[in-house]
Amino acid sequence: MKKDRAVAVRRLLAFAMDWLVVAFWGGGLFGAVMIATNGHPPQPDNPWQAQGIGFLTMTLPVTLYFALCESSAMRASLGKRALGLIVSRETGERLVFRSALLRNAIKFVPWEFGHTVAQQAAFSGEGGLPGWVWGPAIVALVGPLWWLIAIVVTGPTPYDRLADARVALKADHAHCSETATREELNA
Numbered sequence: 336m337k338k339d340r341a342v343a344v345r346r347l348l349a350f351a352m353d354w355l356v357v358a359f360w361g362g363g364l365f366g367a368v369m370i371a372t373n374g375h376p377p378q379p380d381n382p383w384q385a386q387g388i389g390f391l392t393m394t395l396p397v398t399l400y401f402a403l404c405e406s407s408a409m410r411a412s413l414g415k416r417a418l419g420l421i422v423s424r425e426t427g428e429r430l431v432f433r434s435a436l437l438r439n440a441i442k443f444v445p446w447e448f449g450h451t452v453a454q455q456a457a458f459s460g461e462g463g464l465p466g467w468v469w470g471p472a473i474v475a476l477v478g479p480l481w482w483l484i485a486i487v488v489t490g491p492t493p494y495d496r497l498a499d500a501r502v503a504l505k506a507d508h509a510h511c512s513e514t515a516t517r518e519e520l521n522a
Contacts, residue, residue: 338504343486345418346502352414357397364392382454389450398439406435411505419505430500438498445478 368376379385404412410421410429422430422438430438448471455468485492495501 339490342420342502342504343490345420345504346415346486347483349412349414349418349420352417353401353412356400356413357393360396360400361393382451382458385454385457386451389454390447394443394447394450398436398443401439401442402432402435405438405500406430406432415502420502421505422500422502425499425501430498434498434500438494438500441494441497442482442492445475445482448472448478449475451475 379388401412405415405422406429408429409416410423415421422435424430424434451471452464452468452475455464459465482492482494491501
């Protein structure tokens, strides 16, 4: 139980560290756009165009960053690696890219829905937000709370379960892998 709590705390701290990577990417992207457009970037014509730009320049690269790191030999994003965590399949094997992509795409759905709400709000004008925006707003709010509660209370999140993944201390994984290898040799 104490070890589970330690993994939960490390996961949350690792995610905070990874947001520094995301902020660095966003800041670099913003700076590059401002330099390239002499401080006057073209404005999107509608909320869907803005949504597409945001998805292609932020959500997709961030999702790919996590998926590539977690399916690599490192088995961890930079934050997880710094805190001694790895992501693997439930069996202890390395997560394949498809599973890592599924895991992270689900993880970032609420973030993308938050962008949907923001873009709709930015373009709504005096008419106010369309009623349908409350759906994505609820997902954007409830999703991260659900993930947080799952990490703290049960350990695996819904996106971990759907991708057949687990996050563990690197030392625990080494023991599991060693045990699995011994069992395979004895079979």
